[in-house]
Structure formats: C-alpha cells, structure tokens
Amino acid sequence: MRLKEIAALVGGTLVGDPEQEAARCSSLANAGPGGIVFLEDKKFVPQLGGRRPACAIVSPGMRLEGINVIEVKNPAIAFATAMDALHPAKKPAPGIHPTATVHLEAKLGHGCHVGPYASIGAGSRLGDNVVIHQSASIGESTAIGDNSVIHPNVTIYPHTAIGKRAIIHAGAVIGADGFKFLTGEGGRRIKVSHIGRVRIGDDVEIGANSCIDRAMLDETVIGDGVKIDNLVQIGHNCVIGDHTVIAAGCGIAGSVTIGKHVTIGGLVGMADHITIADNTFIAGKTGVTGDIGPGIFGGGYAMPINEWRRAEVAYRRGPEILRRLTALEKKGE
Amino acid sequence: MRLKEIAALVGGTLVGDPEQEAARCSSLANAGPGGIVFLEDKKFVPQLGGRRPACAIVSPGMRLEGINVIEVKNPAIAFATAMDALHPAKKPAPGIHPTATVHLEAKLGHGCHVGPYASIGAGSRLGDNVVIHQSASIGESTAIGDNSVIHPNVTIYPHTAIGKRAIIHAGAVIGADGFKFLTGEGGRRIKVSHIGRVRIGDDVEIGANSCIDRAMLDETVIGDGVKIDNLVQIGHNCVIGDHTVIAAGCGIAGSVTIGKHVTIGGLVGMADHITIADNTFIAGKTGVTGDIGPGIFGGGYAMPINEWRRAEVAYRRGPEILRRLTALEKKGE
Amino acid sequence: MRLKEIAALVGGTLVGDPEQEAARCSSLANAGPGGIVFLEDKKFVPQLGGRRPACAIVSPGMRLEGINVIEVKNPAIAFATAMDALHPAKKPAPGIHPTATVHLEAKLGHGCHVGPYASIGAGSRLGDNVVIHQSASIGESTAIGDNSVIHPNVTIYPHTAIGKRAIIHAGAVIGADGFKFLTGEGGRRIKVSHIGRVRIGDDVEIGANSCIDRAMLDETVIGDGVKIDNLVQIGHNCVIGDHTVIAAGCGIAGSVTIGKHVTIGGLVGMADHITIADNTFIAGKTGVTGDIGPGIFGGGYAMPINEWRRAEVAYRRGPEILRRLTALEKKGE
Structure with a gap:
C-alpha cells in the first residue's frame, strides 16, 4: 500500500511522500525500509536507533527527521x-476436511471451514464463514454465529450459543458442568446436575485454556464485546456485561454479576454471588468477596486503590511501628 | 412424573394435588406450568414474581398460596x-466410532462408547458403560472403572488408574510428569524422570483443564468422592483424602497430604510437603506453607480465620495507626 | 544392571557387592530386593522401616547396616x-499413523513419530526423532528441533520455533494471540492483531495446559533450558532467560523480561513491562509490579524476603498493636 492510502485508511494526515510504498508493520527495534512503525511519544524515538522505516504513525504534531509520518489523534x-x-x-479455505465428523442434522452456513478431526453434533447450526479448527468438539444443539473462529482442541459442550465474530482460542472449554455439590450422609458429596447453558454474545474473544461453566438452570451469560484472556475460570450462572475485559488467571466463582466496561487484571479472584458495578477497574491479584464499584480497587481484600496503597505502605512499616510503640511504652513506664 | 411420584422419590410430603404432572425443573425466574422450583427459604419467594410452577420443593412447614409444595428436610x-x-x-449410544483407535490389546467392558478420534492404548482396561468422548487420549496400561465419563480432549497419560463413576471434564490432563529439576553444572536444570502414576478413586469429578501430575515414584492419590473444579493443579505425589473438595484455580505443590472432607476455596496455593488435617476448611486465595487444621483458615499466609479477619481490620487501619503513633510521640516530646 | 555398573555410571563409590543386580528404582516406602533407593540424609533412614533394597545411593560417608551403598557427592x-x-x-516407534494429516509441504527428519489425529501444517519442519502425539496440532511454518516430544492435544499456532529436546506436555497452547485491546468509541474493545511468534530454545519443558502467547510484533522468547510447570501463562513479548524455572499457576503479563537462572514459585503474578534480574528467587504467590532482583523476594507486593517475613509478623500482631496504642493514648489523657 502507498502511504497516502494508509493515511486515508486510518484517518490521519500524511507528512511526507504519498507515493512511498509500505508492505509491513514492525517494532521500532526491527524497523526498516518498507515498514511502518508506531511512535506515540517522543521518548521512544531512541529505540529506533537510526533505523529508517518507510513511515511512522505518530501523535499530532510529532515530526521525525527524514522519516515520513502519519499524524493521527489515536x-x-x-x-x-x-x-x-x-x-x-489468513483464513483457511472453505470446506469440510474429509476426516471431520459433521452430523447429518447439523446445519452449516456458506463458506465454513471444518478442519481435520473436528466434530459437529446433531442439531448444531453454524452461520456463514465459521472456522472450526482441528480436533475442536462442537456438541449437540450448539449455535455459532457468522465469522466466528474456533481454534484447535476447543471443547464446546452441548446447547451452547455463541454469537458472531467470536474468537475462541485453543483448548478453551465452554459449557462444562458448574461446581456445585451438596453434602450428604457421612460427608459424601452429592453432585448437582447442570441443565443450563452458556450464551456468548457477539465480538467476544476467549483465551487459550479458559473455562466457562454452564448454568445449573438458565444461563451463564458473556456479553457482547467481552474479552477474556488465557486460563480464566468463569463459574456457573455468572453474567458478564458488555465490553468487559478479564486478564489471565482470574477465577470468578458462581453467580457473579459483572457490569459493563469493567477491567479486571490478572489472577483476580471473586467469591460467589457478588456484583461488580459498570466501569469498575480491579487491579491484578485482587481478592473480591463483596459487591464493589464503580471505582478503582486493589488488595488481597478489595479496597479503593488509594486506601490500599496507603495500607500497604503501613504494612511494610509494621516492624518499625512495633519498635516505636515499644519505645513509647518504655518511656511511659 | 406426577407430584406424588416425585414426593416419594425425594422422601418428602406433598401438600397439594398428587396427580399434577411435572416435566422439568427450573429457576424461580423461569418458573411456569409443569415446572418444579426449589425454595429453601421464604425470603426467596419474591423472586417467583407471581409465576405459578407446578410445585415447589420447600423446607418443612413452608406453604405457598395456590402452589403445590413438597416439604422435605433437605x-x-x-x-x-x-x-x-x-x-x-444423555448417554451416548454404546459402540466404537469408526474413526477411533482402540489398541488390539485394550479391553472394553459392556456398553462402552468410544467417540470419534479417541484413542485407547495397549493394555488398557475399561469397565462397563464407560464413555470416552472425542479426541480423548487414553494411554497405555490405564484402567477406567464402570460408568466413568471422559470428556473431549482429555489426556490420560499411561499407567493411570481411575475408579468407577468418574467424570473427567474436557481438557483435563492426568499423569503428566511432575515438576522436579535438580541444578547441575552452570545452573543447568536436570530433569528427574517420573515413573510413578496417578490413582483416582470412585465417584471423583475433575474439572475442565485441571492437571494431576504422576508421582516420581509410587503414586499420586485422589481419594473416593473427591471433587476438583476447573484449572486446578495437583502436584506429584500428593495424596487427597476422600470427599475433599477443591475449587477452581488452586495450585497444590508436590507431596502435599490433604485429609478427608476438606473444603478448599478457589485460588488457594499450597507449598510442598505439607499436611492438611481432616475436615479443614480453607478460604479462597489462602496461601498455605505449613501444616494446618482442623479448623477454618484464611489469609495470604494461612491463619485461623477469625485471627485473619482481625489482622485484616488492623491492616486497613495501618495509616491511622501511623498517625496516632506519631501524635503520641509528639505529645511525649 | 550390576551395582558396579551403576556406581561407574553415576560417578560414585560402591561399598558392598559389585556383582549384585539392581532392576529398578523405588521410594523408601516401597524398597525391596533388586531395588535402588535414594537416602540423602540419615534422618530418612526410619522411612526404610527395615526393608532391604539392593542398594542405597547416599551422601559421602553414609553407611547402612547390611545394605550396599553407592556414595556420591550429589x-x-x-x-x-x-x-x-x-x-x-518408552519412545513410540517411528512412523506416521495412517489417521494423521501431514501436509505435503511439511518436512520430517529421520525417525519421527506422528500419532493418530495429529496434524502438521504446510511449511513446517521437524528434526530427527521428533514425537508428535495424538491430536496435537502443529500449525504452518513451524519448526521443531531434534528429539522433541509434543504430547497429546497440544496446540502449536503457526510460525512457532521450538528447539531440540523440548518436552511439551498435554494441552499446552503455544502461540495464541496476546491479550491487547484498545478502547474505541462507546467503550468498544478493539483487538490488536498479533503477527509475531514464539521462539523456544533447546532443552525446554512446558507443563500441561500452560499457555505462551505469540508476540504482537517480533518474538516471545523462551531461553534454553527453561522449565515451565502446568497452567502457567506467559504473555506476549515476554523474554525468559536461560535455565529459569517457573512453577505452576503463575501469570506473567506481557513484555516482561526475566533473567537467567531465575526461580519462580507457584501462583506468582507479574505485571507487564517489568524486568527480573538474573538469579532472582521469587517465593510462591508473590505479586511483582516493578523491577526486582537479584535476591530473594516474597509478599503480596514483592519485597526482600526477610523484610516481608518481619512485615508479616507485624501484620499478625496488628490487633495487639491497636490495643497497645489505645492503652497508651488512655494513659496519656
């Protein structure tokens, strides 16, 4: 593409040669002829180290000597x-691999790709241009919307509903039974069957090896535009609001309601049956055991982030506090 | 089923129409004709919102105007x-899918189902009515008891023993090598081979994408009735007592001995070579680095839960403590 | 093998019968005739409980009455x-299983084993004696070095490079997209495509169901001799130095640089864009949000381990501190 085309595409203003060709994007460290880099702030210029990319996409007003720039607001x-x-x-070519198993009572839209050893159960319906990669298991009575991509070794349990443009990364498991056991005679654990399902909205991305459990009754709901990182656990009957983002390693217990536009850092744990308000921001490794938000929270036990930071400072000064306290006590004797 | 049949089945007392039919269970929010709901406590009645299920299963003495109830102790x-x-x-029909690979020296009981692309290694023995789902990998010399269900994309390494009525959810990995490395010349890590195995009792459920490592020598043991949630790590040589429950995201290091009837919340971490007593309860996100129990424990570093709660209150008051301490010091000058 | 052969192999000194045969290794608890045990310290002798193994491998100078020993420095x-x-x-026999799918434009070295339902994409190159187990998915343009073993249900995304003698355990996912989203109009999350790759050195072991994300641009790098346990998340653009060890359940965010010979305990979380020095040791469950090392660190917020221990003692004495502070205040009134 020529720089003038790229500038038009991104809604930016080109300062430089409009006919210059660019073929690829690169990091500053690997910048070179024909490449485009991204330079949000002047402080990163030294990372270019004299390399000469075809163009840099920059914040308004930034100029780089001898390098074409496209300036743009974002x-x-x-x-x-x-x-x-x-x-x-790269989209795999449409078609069903000869080794795949598609049930006669499954319906596929136009342009779908079903890879080797994938299986699609009875009564399932795929939209147009859906990609099912190798060894993915799509259970019975499952719906997957247009343009969704299911990566290798994913397991979708029966009766799941997935919207359009979903990306489900390798090894993810959608719709396994929730974790609910009652205690019977002699402390024996009694399984509670799960007859609900998982319903996932449009434009959702789910990371590798993450797990979303089906509801006991009714639905576990993942809203539109939700992005879930790798190795995340979402318990049964949770409801995750639109455009919420959950980083890797989080464990969300059952029946948690998370609002819209929430941002959750990595390794956060949430107890069951709590509610997180819209627009809440939760720092990594926070433990949440009650309703919170909106606002910014952190801590082993969630608290407003500034309170947490001050408490953490005092925690580190605990040994000093003990010494000062003992000194005062001695003085008063 | 008629309500009189359900009352007999659950050992409860029907107050209402014995001939009324019920076809399904539902939540309070989706209650309706022909449905059965569960109402343990009067306080949840408003959630019914005027809906009229065929019947509610209730605690002794509870009555609902115009709704049949079955009262029962639990x-x-x-x-x-x-x-x-x-x-x-729904149990899949018995039979071996034409695409499955069952070794000639594997033995299957009556009524087993082996799904597409599943493989069963040499010398393995399946009991009756075992279900092996799509792409599950059952290694050599592995035993799986009657009525067990292995979900898609599960990997069972060779020499594993699994009891009856096990449910192993999608993506779980049983019997991978434990994590033990010695440090050699130049800091090079030397792998210690693992020749032990995993032995799992009866009535065990293992969650999606959980991992249980084989022993270095001898056995990693999961007792009868143990329930393990998703994304849990059990290290090599652990012994988990009967009817213990482990919630999602826990990491149990090697050679940990956990007693019977223990309840472990989500995201708990345990250091290696420790012992947890029978009937211990460990709150979510607790870190355990030494022997504990019985009793209830919590905290970044496990402590009795009431001590932990009080310590946590003091932690939050740390900045206040610092101010008060400084004020006292000034006063004393 | 005879004991004299084993002594020669391990570079130790045999005290006992050189012609005695030994057929297997065992734990102290399962020691018996023909078996070899490991006894680093006299304090473990009672665990033998009178059992008589063929030989014990011991520290220099240790003797066991009536039992052959091989004494050796380590x-x-x-x-x-x-x-x-x-x-x-046990190495599976060379050959490509008839159900496997190997692209015509993939190249395999001598002695490779490709198991059932495994797939190897176009342009991929396997070295000699590589083992690809059941249902593993090897994407396009991927390189895997000599003698590497890829266990069942592993997914390797396209363009990954893996060195020699790698062991990748079941369910691991290498090369999924990193977790990077920008916020657009109305709080909508915009995916940032990932065109980088994962590059893994020689002698690396990656645990079951662990995930290593591809770089956005450039490479996510796992150095030589790195050992990663189960259920670990390594974010995009991380660089992990040679011979570093990462225990189960850790979550390493994007663009983290970890030095060589670092040891990281289980369930550790690291924020993005930080640097860990060579030879750093990080205790389990530590949270790391800034550059640290070398040294030994622990704590919810990483601090030098001795400071952390003292702070933790003071934390537990928080309620006592409050009482003593209040008493002092009353006294001063």
Whole structure:
C-alpha cells in the first residue's frame, strides 16, 4: 500500500511522500525500509536507533527527521488498523476436511471451514464463514454465529450459543458442568446436575485454556464485546456485561454479576454471588468477596486503590511501628 | 412424573394435588406450568414474581398460596434428586466410532462408547458403560472403572488408574510428569524422570483443564468422592483424602497430604510437603506453607480465620495507626 | 544392571557387592530386593522401616547396616541418572499413523513419530526423532528441533520455533494471540492483531495446559533450558532467560523480561513491562509490579524476603498493636 492510502485508511494526515510504498508493520527495534512503525511519544524515538522505516504513525504534531509520518489523534488504533490492512489474518479455505465428523442434522452456513478431526453434533447450526479448527468438539444443539473462529482442541459442550465474530482460542472449554455439590450422609458429596447453558454474545474473544461453566438452570451469560484472556475460570450462572475485559488467571466463582466496561487484571479472584458495578477497574491479584464499584480497587481484600496503597505502605512499616510503640511504652513506664 | 411420584422419590410430603404432572425443573425466574422450583427459604419467594410452577420443593412447614409444595428436610438434595429424574444425563449410544483407535490389546467392558478420534492404548482396561468422548487420549496400561465419563480432549497419560463413576471434564490432563529439576553444572536444570502414576478413586469429578501430575515414584492419590473444579493443579505425589473438595484455580505443590472432607476455596496455593488435617476448611486465595487444621483458615499466609479477619481490620487501619503513633510521640516530646 | 555398573555410571563409590543386580528404582516406602533407593540424609533412614533394597545411593560417608551403598557427592543427581538408566522413557516407534494429516509441504527428519489425529501444517519442519502425539496440532511454518516430544492435544499456532529436546506436555497452547485491546468509541474493545511468534530454545519443558502467547510484533522468547510447570501463562513479548524455572499457576503479563537462572514459585503474578534480574528467587504467590532482583523476594507486593517475613509478623500482631496504642493514648489523657 502507498502511504497516502494508509493515511486515508486510518484517518490521519500524511507528512511526507504519498507515493512511498509500505508492505509491513514492525517494532521500532526491527524497523526498516518498507515498514511502518508506531511512535506515540517522543521518548521512544531512541529505540529506533537510526533505523529508517518507510513511515511512522505518530501523535499530532510529532515530526521525525527524514522519516515520513502519519499524524493521527489515536495512533495506537491507527497502527492496529494498518496492521489489519497489511497483515490480514489468513483464513483457511472453505470446506469440510474429509476426516471431520459433521452430523447429518447439523446445519452449516456458506463458506465454513471444518478442519481435520473436528466434530459437529446433531442439531448444531453454524452461520456463514465459521472456522472450526482441528480436533475442536462442537456438541449437540450448539449455535455459532457468522465469522466466528474456533481454534484447535476447543471443547464446546452441548446447547451452547455463541454469537458472531467470536474468537475462541485453543483448548478453551465452554459449557462444562458448574461446581456445585451438596453434602450428604457421612460427608459424601452429592453432585448437582447442570441443565443450563452458556450464551456468548457477539465480538467476544476467549483465551487459550479458559473455562466457562454452564448454568445449573438458565444461563451463564458473556456479553457482547467481552474479552477474556488465557486460563480464566468463569463459574456457573455468572453474567458478564458488555465490553468487559478479564486478564489471565482470574477465577470468578458462581453467580457473579459483572457490569459493563469493567477491567479486571490478572489472577483476580471473586467469591460467589457478588456484583461488580459498570466501569469498575480491579487491579491484578485482587481478592473480591463483596459487591464493589464503580471505582478503582486493589488488595488481597478489595479496597479503593488509594486506601490500599496507603495500607500497604503501613504494612511494610509494621516492624518499625512495633519498635516505636515499644519505645513509647518504655518511656511511659 | 406426577407430584406424588416425585414426593416419594425425594422422601418428602406433598401438600397439594398428587396427580399434577411435572416435566422439568427450573429457576424461580423461569418458573411456569409443569415446572418444579426449589425454595429453601421464604425470603426467596419474591423472586417467583407471581409465576405459578407446578410445585415447589420447600423446607418443612413452608406453604405457598395456590402452589403445590413438597416439604422435605433437605430441599436442596431433594431438588437435585428431582433434577436427575426429570433431566437424566444423555448417554451416548454404546459402540466404537469408526474413526477411533482402540489398541488390539485394550479391553472394553459392556456398553462402552468410544467417540470419534479417541484413542485407547495397549493394555488398557475399561469397565462397563464407560464413555470416552472425542479426541480423548487414553494411554497405555490405564484402567477406567464402570460408568466413568471422559470428556473431549482429555489426556490420560499411561499407567493411570481411575475408579468407577468418574467424570473427567474436557481438557483435563492426568499423569503428566511432575515438576522436579535438580541444578547441575552452570545452573543447568536436570530433569528427574517420573515413573510413578496417578490413582483416582470412585465417584471423583475433575474439572475442565485441571492437571494431576504422576508421582516420581509410587503414586499420586485422589481419594473416593473427591471433587476438583476447573484449572486446578495437583502436584506429584500428593495424596487427597476422600470427599475433599477443591475449587477452581488452586495450585497444590508436590507431596502435599490433604485429609478427608476438606473444603478448599478457589485460588488457594499450597507449598510442598505439607499436611492438611481432616475436615479443614480453607478460604479462597489462602496461601498455605505449613501444616494446618482442623479448623477454618484464611489469609495470604494461612491463619485461623477469625485471627485473619482481625489482622485484616488492623491492616486497613495501618495509616491511622501511623498517625496516632506519631501524635503520641509528639505529645511525649 | 550390576551395582558396579551403576556406581561407574553415576560417578560414585560402591561399598558392598559389585556383582549384585539392581532392576529398578523405588521410594523408601516401597524398597525391596533388586531395588535402588535414594537416602540423602540419615534422618530418612526410619522411612526404610527395615526393608532391604539392593542398594542405597547416599551422601559421602553414609553407611547402612547390611545394605550396599553407592556414595556420591550429589546423590539426588546420581539417583536421577540411575532412574534414566533403569527406567528409560518408552519412545513410540517411528512412523506416521495412517489417521494423521501431514501436509505435503511439511518436512520430517529421520525417525519421527506422528500419532493418530495429529496434524502438521504446510511449511513446517521437524528434526530427527521428533514425537508428535495424538491430536496435537502443529500449525504452518513451524519448526521443531531434534528429539522433541509434543504430547497429546497440544496446540502449536503457526510460525512457532521450538528447539531440540523440548518436552511439551498435554494441552499446552503455544502461540495464541496476546491479550491487547484498545478502547474505541462507546467503550468498544478493539483487538490488536498479533503477527509475531514464539521462539523456544533447546532443552525446554512446558507443563500441561500452560499457555505462551505469540508476540504482537517480533518474538516471545523462551531461553534454553527453561522449565515451565502446568497452567502457567506467559504473555506476549515476554523474554525468559536461560535455565529459569517457573512453577505452576503463575501469570506473567506481557513484555516482561526475566533473567537467567531465575526461580519462580507457584501462583506468582507479574505485571507487564517489568524486568527480573538474573538469579532472582521469587517465593510462591508473590505479586511483582516493578523491577526486582537479584535476591530473594516474597509478599503480596514483592519485597526482600526477610523484610516481608518481619512485615508479616507485624501484620499478625496488628490487633495487639491497636490495643497497645489505645492503652497508651488512655494513659496519656
């Protein structure tokens, strides 16, 4: 693509040669002829180390000596847009691999790809251009919307509903039984069957080896635009609001209601039956045992982040506090 | 089923129409004609919102105007029993899928189902009515007891022993090598081979993408009736006592001995070579580095839960403590 | 093997019968005729309980009445060496299973084994004696070095490079997209495409169901000799130095640089863009949000381990501190 085309695509202003060609995006460390880099802030210029990319996408007003720039209000989004244009995701060719097992009572839309050893159960319906990769297991009576991609070794239990443009990474498990046991005679654990399902909205991405349990009754709901990282556990009957983001390693117990536009850092744990308000931000490794939000929270036991930081400072000064307290006591004797 | 049949099944007393039919279980929010709900406590009645289920399973003495009730000592267990009767788990038909690979030297009992792309290694023995789902990998010399269900994409390493009625959810890995490395010259890590195995008792459920490592020598043991949630790590040579429950995201290091009837919340970490007594209860996110129990424990470093709660209150008051201490010091000058 | 052969193999000195045969390694609890045990310290002798193994591998100077010993400077390494000699890992026979899918444009070295339902994508190159187990998915343009073993249900995304003698346990996912989203209009999350790759050195072991994300641009790098336990998350663009060890359940966010010979306990969380120095030791469950090392660290918020221990003691005495403070205040009134 020529720089003038890229500038138009990203809604930016080109300062430089409009006919210059760019073929790829790169990091500053691997910048070179024909490449486009992203430079949000002048402080990162030294990382270029004299390399000469074809163009840098920059914040308004930034100039780089001898390098074409496209200035744009949000250079990060512009660079992501350029990436998608210059490095489009490779889509596997439509068709059902001869080794795949598609049930006669499953329905596939136009342009679907079903990879080797994948299986699609009875009564399932795939939209158009859905990609099912190797060894993915799509249970019975499952719906998957247009343009969704299911990566290898994913397991979708029966009766799951997945929206359009979903990306489900390798090894994820959607719809396993929730973890609910009653205690019977002699402390024996009695399994509570799960007859609910998982319903996932549009534009959702679910990370590798993450797990979303089906509801006991009714539905576990993942809203539109939710992004879930790798190795995340979502318990039965949770409801995750639209455009919420959950980083790797989180464990969300059952029946948790999380609002919209919530941001949850890595390794956060949440107890069951709590509610997180819209727009809440939860720092990594926080433990949440009650309703919180909106606001910014952190700590082993969630608290407003500034309170937590001050408490943490005092925690570190605990030995000093003990010494000062003992000194005062001696003085008073 | 008629309500009189359900009342008999769950050992409860019907107050209402014995001939009324019920076809399904539902939540209060989705209650309706022909449905059975579960109402342990009067305080949940508003959630019914005027809906009229065929019947409610309730605690002794509870009455609902115009709704049949079955009263029973433990309504939660009764409802679970009704669920199993009205919504029996769908068992796949017996038979070996033409794409499956069953070694000539493997033995299968009566009524087994082996799904597409599943493989069963040499010398393995399956009991009766075992279900092996798609792409599950059952290694050599492995035993699986009657009525067990192995979900898709599970990997069972060779020489594993699994009891009866096990449920192993998708993506779980049983019997991978434990994590033990010695440090050699130049800091090079030397792998210690693992020649032990995993032995799992009867009535065990293991969650999606959980991992149980084989012993270095001897056995990693999961007792009867143990229930393990998703994304749990059990290290090599652990021994987990009967009817113990471990919630999602826990990491149990090697050679940990956990007693019977222990309850472990989510995201708990345990250091290696420790012992947890029978009937211990460990709150979510606790870190355990030494022997504990019986009793109830919590905290980043495990402590009796009431001590932990009080310590946590003081932690939050740390900044206040510092101010008060400084004020006292000034006063004394 | 005869004891004189084992002594020579492990570089130790035999005190006892050189012609005695030994056939297997065992624990102290299962010691018996023909078996070799490992006894680093006299204090473990009672665990033998009068059992009579063929030989014990011991620290220099240790003697056991009536039992042959091989004394050696590092008995743990010697025992591991004996284990490998007496219990060599069973290698599956070379050959491509008839159900496997190997792309015409993939290249395999000598002696490779490709198991049932495994798939190897276009342009991929396997070295000699590589083992690909059941249902493993090897994407396009991926390189795997000599003698590496890929266990069942592993997913390797396209363009990954893996060195020699790698062991990748079941369910691991290498090369999924990193977790990076920008926020667009209305709080909508915009995916940033990932066009980088994962590069893994020689002698690396990766645990079951662990995930290593591809770089956004450039590479996520796992150095030589790195050992990663089960259920570990390594974010995009991380660089892990040679011979570093990461225990189960850790979550390492994006762009973290970890030095060489670092030891990281279980369930540790690391924030993005931080640097860990060579030879750092991080205790289990530590949270790391800034650059640290070298040294030994622990705590919810990483601190030098001795400071952390003292702070933790003061934390537990928090309620006592409050009481003493209040008493002082009353006294001063």
